[in-house]
Amino acid sequence: MTDFNLFPDRYAEKCRKWDRAKIEEHFGPVKDDFIPMWIADMDFRAPEPLVSRLHQAVENGIFGYTYVYDEFYDAVIRYFERHHHSSPKREWLTLCYGTVSTLHYTVQAFCQKGDYIMLSTPVYDPFERAATAFGAQVVENELVVKDNRYQIDFEKMEEQLKQYRPKLYMLCNPHNPSGRIWSREELVTLISLCQKYGTVVVADEVHSGMILDGVYTSTIETGELLKNVILLSSPNKQYNLGGLKTSYAIIQNEELRKTFRDRLTKNSITSPTVFGILALITCYNEGEEYSRALMGYLGENYRYAREAIENRIPKLSFMEMESSYLLWVNIQNTKLDSDTFTHRLAKETGVLVESGNNFVGNGEGYIRINLGTQFENVKEAFTRIEKFVNGL
């Protein structure tokens, strides 16, 4: 079994999160003993079945073209049956080259320049870049904080849908940066509203394999409404496979699927990388035990972080981390703005976190802390954060 307390060599493969030059580009000069808790990348060795399957492929020593073979479809279908009580049909699946690049292709497939795309903010910043890189415009539907939890203002959303008639609504489910999972009722309301105004829902579900608390609902479980959804997912967050650039789309609606696939074909996105498809299949088929153990470990990191904040750092508070490993922390009582907080924390303590302003829209007043690292790092980081915040 993987020992999550062991720090793998994060320098050998030139990991961006740990690279000093990349860090200093972003934060300015930092101390030698910096602790990176910014980019959503975890510091754990991958599951052993995956490592040994890729070893086998390397030993075979040949890396020519491959294709999307049956095991890929079977692995994704079985995964959805096990985790999301649904059985996508094989023809609904399309292999893609990572979720972010797929967001870009989706915009290109469904929008004209100047069209609107709606987002509930704050949200993962590549959503906005996918829109603006193409020349589409973003309509921000601001999430509202109620009882320290984000809520969608559906009345406002309907007004905006009516006014802007966005071609797409990009949904982050679970939500990055807050970790919030959306309920079935919320999903049904949201997709129905979008359908009423001719807006297609693009559901990014890449964090869905990492639920810590609560009942997760995938958009695939919304029955008839799935006709209005393009579901994008991958094992990349759950197993930290971002560098393999392999993901998939699930599209039930034939017309949407055709438009989507035409765009991929026009860009020759047709065959997978040898390692990416193997990794997806192996993790989905043989990664359950690893995933359960990992979620237990992350749960302990979260427990430590929440106790540290609640008991020792009264100026900070956080939203419940219902999924994944990204803790959304409210810093408003420190009286520092998010960028200043982040930069001073980096310079004075070496703890590197994301400013709320790195997300689309209204993230000011928050920082995001990545807990996907060894417990010792989390402990040390919170000791330093405590000293920094309490000394302000």
Ligand SMILES: Cc1ncc(COP(=O)(O)O)c(C=O)c1O
């Ligand atoms: C919501 C969300 N979507 C997509 C990604 C990245 O997906 P990929 O690496 O497959 O492009 C991330 C990474 O953090 C994410 O948080």
